Amino acid sequence: MEHRIEKIKKQLHSQSYKLTPQREATVRVLLENEEDHLSAEDVYLLVKEKAPEIGLATVYRTLELLSELKVVDKINFGDGVSRYDLRKEGAEHFHHHLVCIECGSVEEIEEDLLLDVEKIVESQWGFEVKDHRLTFHGICRVCQKQAVAASSAEENKK
Amino acid sequence: MEHRIEKIKKQLHSQSYKLTPQREATVRVLLENEEDHLSAEDVYLLVKEKAPEIGLATVYRTLELLSELKVVDKINFGDGVSRYDLRKEGAEHFHHHLVCIECGSVEEIEEDLLLDVEKIVESQWGFEVKDHRLTFHGICRVCQKQAVAASSAEENKK
């Protein structure tokens, strides 16, 4: 984990930004919650546990900065909030998401499934693809099982 | 166009909603600007030209309603506003978008390029796909040409 912080520090320095304690705390929170898709408010609350004096505005400013540096991706699942997602080590493509419409869980797909599609877009639409956002909405494994369980319970009642 | 309004009217009635004059005016604006990706405010201003007494809240409520009925899709390109996009006749998949990071133009892809990808997601992740959102960010044909023109102008200067 430390080396990832070092790396981010270098990225900041290369653009003459500093890794201040607040920024570092924010980055640590993001690293520790890599699986989640935290909103600015979520990050703020978590950072506050370690550095209670931090302000919400600083968190916003830091997330904005990290977003510019492509350290995090800002995403939006359609509820009114922006969420921030750390790019994985070495990944230059933006990972995909599976959002369950039943329970709201969000799963990530690291693998890039769009290589073929991008080729088609480039050749047929003449569009030079730089990045993509792909989200599937549907029913996750867990909720599918529950649906089956519920309907068989229904069966038993008869 | 009239038959599309009729169709929407029936959809509304089937859920015991009415197609009021305000709602109809809103739908007409959406139909007349199918190519664009209007924000609620945009729709409001356009509707106002025909029906000046309409309120912004009604537009929001109508768009929300149409969204529930799957007549329009609510999308979000990362600027802070929701945009509303009419579903095409008979389409049950949500079309894809090409957003140009130079000029901000948005192009649509009707064709469903994700059929194969969805199969993979279903079989390998056990996720039952119901809908998807796919947006590519990159450089559109027009801006690519301008970039070429600009760099050759640069050449000429030498």
Add this chain to the structure above:
DNA sequence: CTCCCTGCAAAGACTTTGCATGACG
């Protein structure tokens, strides 16, 4: 008469900004 719909204004949620203060070289 009842229920749904509307306009207006107010409230709300999320995010950005202005400004004085503070850290750092």
Add this chain to the structure above:
DNA sequence: CGTCATGCAAAGTCTTTGCAGGGAG
């Protein structure tokens, strides 16, 4: 010292809600 970063509070967006009045059946 000068610059960049911070915290706080205020201001901004965009969107939703409360409520009284209206309209259709």
